[in-house]
Amino acid sequence: MIGKKVMSLLQNATKLNQIIQIHALIIKTSLDGNNFVLAKLLRRLFACSSANDLLYARSVFDEIPSPDTFIWNTMIRAYLNSQNPQESMSLFFQMRHQECIPIDSYSLSLVIQACGRLKDPGNGQKLHTQVLKIGLGSDLFVETALIEMYAKFGDIEIARNILDEMAHPDLVPYNVLLAEYVRVGEINLAHDLFDRMPERDLVSWNTMIHGHASLGDVGTAKKLFDRTCERDLISWSSMIAAYAKARQSNEALRLFHEMQLANVLPDKVTMVSVLSACGDVGALGMGKMIHECIERNRIEIDLKLGTSLVDMYAKCGDIDNSLRVFNGMNNRDVFAWSAMIMGLANHGFGELALDHFSKMISEDIKPNDVTFIGVLSACSHIGLVDEGWTYFTSMSKVYDVSPKIEHYGCVVDILGRAGRLQEAMELIKSMPFAPDAIVWRALLGACRIYKNVEIAEEATVNLLELEPHVDGNYVLLSNIYSQAKEWDKVVNVRRMMKNINIQKVPGSSSIEVDNAVHEFVAGDQSHPESKKILRMLSEITARLKANGYAPLTASVLQDFDEKEKENALAHHSEKLAIAFGLLSTAPGSTIRIVKNLRVCDDCHIAIKLISRTYKRRIIVRDRNRFHHFVNGSCSCKDYW
DNA sequence: GTAGGGTTAG
Numbered sequence: 001m002i003g004k005k006v007m008s009l010l011q012n013a014t015k016l017n018q019i020i021q022i023h024a025l026i027i028k029t030s031l032d033g034n035n036f037v038l039a040k041l042l043r044r045l046f047a048c049s050s051a052n053d054l055l056y057a058r059s060v061f062d063e064i065p066s067p068d069t070f071i072w073n074t075m076i077r078a079y080l081n082s083q084n085p086q087e088s089m090s091l092f093f094q095m096r097h098q099e100c101i102p103i104d105s106y107s108l109s110l111v112i113q114a115c116g117r118l119k120d121p122g123n124g125q126k127l128h129t130q131v132l133k134i135g136l137g138s139d140l141f142v143e144t145a146l147i148e149m150y151a152k153f154g155d156i157e158i159a160r161n162i163l164d165e166m167a168h169p170d171l172v173p174y175n176v177l178l179a180e181y182v183r184v185g186e187i188n189l190a191h192d193l194f195d196r197m198p199e200r201d202l203v204s205w206n207t208m209i210h211g212h213a214s215l216g217d218v219g220t221a222k223k224l225f226d227r228t229c230e231r232d233l234i235s236w237s238s239m240i241a242a243y244a245k246a247r248q249s250n251e252a253l254r255l256f257h258e259m260q261l262a263n264v265l266p267d268k269v270t271m272v273s274v275l276s277a278c279g280d281v282g283a284l285g286m287g288k289m290i291h292e293c294i295e296r297n298r299i300e301i302d303l304k305l306g307t308s309l310v311d312m313y314a315k316c317g318d319i320d321n322s323l324r325v326f327n328g329m330n331n332r333d334v335f336a337w338s339a340m341i342m343g344l345a346n347h348g349f350g351e352l353a354l355d356h357f358s359k360m361i362s363e364d365i366k367p368n369d370v371t372f373i374g375v376l377s378a379c380s381h382i383g384l385v386d387e388g389w390t391y392f393t394s395m396s397k398v399y400d401v402s403p404k405i406e407h408y409g410c411v412v413d414i415l416g417r418a419g420r421l422q423e424a425m426e427l428i429k430s431m432p433f434a435p436d437a438i439v440w441r442a443l444l445g446a447c448r449i450y451k452n453v454e455i456a457e458e459a460t461v462n463l464l465e466l467e468p469h470v471d472g473n474y475v476l477l478s479n480i481y482s483q484a485k486e487w488d489k490v491v492n493v494r495r496m497m498k499n500i501n502i503q504k505v506p507g508s509s510s511i512e513v514d515n516a517v518h519e520f521v522a523g524d525q526s527h528p529e530s531k532k533i534l535r536m537l538s539e540i541t542a543r544l545k546a547n548g549y550a551p552l553t554a555s556v557l558q559d560f561d562e563k564e565k566e567n568a569l570a571h572h573s574e575k576l577a578i579a580f581g582l583l584s585t586a587p588g589s590t591i592r593i594v595k596n597l598r599v600c601d602d603c604h605i606a607i608k609l610i611s612r613t614y615k616r617r618i619i620v621r622d623r624n625r626f627h628h629f630v631n632g633s634c635s636c637k638d639y640w
Numbered sequence: 641g642t643a644g645g646g647t648t649a650g
Contacts, residue, residue: 077641106641109641110641113641140641141641144641144642145641148641148642171642172641172642173641173642174642175641175642175643176641176642177642178642178643179642179643182643201642201643202643203642203643204642204643205643206643206644207642207643207644208643209643209644210643210644213644232643233644234643234644235643235644236644237643237644237645238643238644239644240644241644241645242644244645267644267645268645269644269645270644270645271645272644272645272646273644273645273646275645275646276645276646302645302646303646304645304646305645305646306646307645307646307647308645308646308647309646310646310647311646311647333646334647335646335647336646336647337647338646338647338648339646339647340647341647342647342648343647368647368648369648370647370648371647371648372648373647373648373649374647374648376649377649377650380649380650404648404649405649406648406649407649408649409649409650410649410650411649412649412650413649413650436649437650438649438650439649439650441650442649442650445650598650623650624649624650625650
């Protein structure tokens with residue numbers, strides 16, 4: 001009677017604390033010898049709880065006086081599902097030591113899976129032999145587990161043979177092998193198998209979508225996605241993740257919208273990809289909406305979701321919320337720390353970024369190469385040369401992380417920004433990597449700050465050899481010449497660009513107002529409120545001029561007269577976006593702009609003045625970093 | 641028992 005009541009209570013329990021109460025009731029009513037009830041309790045526990053609560057389940061398990069095979073298997077599977085195959089295996093061996101508990105084929109299939117995930121061929125082969133000896137060689141679950149195990153060992157041929165020789169395979173072993181082909185990047189073998197499967201279910205289709213996406217082939221992934229007659233949460237999530245990973249972020253967001261129209265509810269895995277797309281395009285409003293949705297639905301913020309929130313807020317210019325989410329996370333791994341350090345560095349909060357690095361080390365989290373990119377960027381953005389060197393040399397000496405070209409790039413940037421151009425050049429020549437365009441451009445950028453034409457020319461020769469068709473490289477060089485008033489050389493650069501037919505990447509700036517993103521390119525008149533915006537812009541220019549602003553016409557590359565140059569500067573995309581922002585947001589509120597290229601010198605000067613004249617905090621994300629313009633000055637201290 | 645998610649130089 002009581003047993004029945006407890007079973008029904010368990011059936012309806014959805015929260016961990018409910019289950020804990022029911023557990024107390026079980027003990028009180030002496031039902032704790034009833035393995036049937038206890039197995040139900042454990043299963044509900046796993047269904048309702050997160051991996052962190054596995055400890056509680058384990059304590060329940062440890063208290064069970066005489067657990068049967070079913071209960072052992074339930075516990076072994078729980079560890080397997082929570083990415084702890086080591087504990088699964090060790091429980092299996094404990095179970096085997098107790099002779100009164102029979103091991104069934106399911107126990108074996110679980111431990112075989114654990115061997116695969118642990119890459120333990122020693123035990124794996126022993127188990128395979130044992131399975132054959134006791135005549136379980138043609139058990140469906142065992143064979144499926146063997147396929148997964150051998151594939152994980154890298155013996156995918158053996159896995160394939162097992163599948164081929166199975167008498168009555170269902171879809172699962174096919175899907176397992178399919179996923180393994182995808183995991184090792186064998187998309188052609190996956191396709192062969194997919195084509196000759198007796199039938200395909202959603203798992204098969206979703207695996208193929210992910211398979212193409214993971215190789216960067218979003219086109220084929222989308223074709224498969226469009227061909228599926230039925231789509232579930234995982235199909236949508238896979239496709240959204242594919243776009244997010246390929247940095248086709250607007251497409252990812254569009255598909256997310258479509259998913260909602262199709263009435264498919266997103267889960268935390270979907271949210272991670274959507275947040276990463278938001279971060280990429282700087283869609284703060286959308287990102288915030290997702291965050292609210294997570295809180296409203298009490299979705300657990302795990303490491304990956306937490307990291308993507310931290311990253312999204314930082315990339316959308318809202319470093320306060322980024323820090324808030326980071327501080328609220330209950331544990332943080334190297335990804336979470338690196339995202340936070342990187343975010344702080346990009347916002348120019350170098351000291352805080354380095355504090356976070358120290359804290360990470362004191363919490364025994366081992367930094368990786370990405371962490372050091374954040375640390376070195378932090379040093380470079382605030383001009384810490386000696387500290388930068390110390391971190392750089394500590395990478396391999398103290399933390400066993402070997403520097404990559406990215407790290408040398410950061411150090412070149414650190415030296416260059418500090419004006420130590422000759423040392424930067426020497427480092428480029430002595431580093432154990434062939435210098436890439438990014439390294440040379442970093443040096444060239446430093447030459448622009450320090451007006452060093454000589455080193456600029458040497459950097460340019462190398463840069464143009466690697467990237468002859470990137471307009472930004474010529475723009476940088478031309479700016480250096482015009483600063484040095486070497487006008488004939490400016491003309492020469494212009495001629496070079498004309499001769500080899502440079503493709504110009506148009507500068508564009510976007511601003512989000514009321515959850516809608518408005519994008520502007522230079523001279524843009526396509527916005528519905530274009531007339532108002534242009535009127536606002538001339539008012540802004542007039543007010544700035546009254547405050548001493550003189551347009552930097554020398555940095556205009558086109559062959560215009562003075563008036564035309566001034567006009568071109570005045571209609572740069574960031575100025576249009578800011579004019580629109582001033583018109584359409586509340587007085588005193590922060591204006592956030594996302595630009596695809598770097599801000600030009602003239603715009604940087606103008607935005608500083610706008611922040612003072614119009615009493616607005618203006619946060620601009622450019623290609624490299626954030627600029628916080630407040631009351632006439634910029635957080636980058638004109639050091640960018 | 642099988643499928644989807646996070647940090648990366650300028």
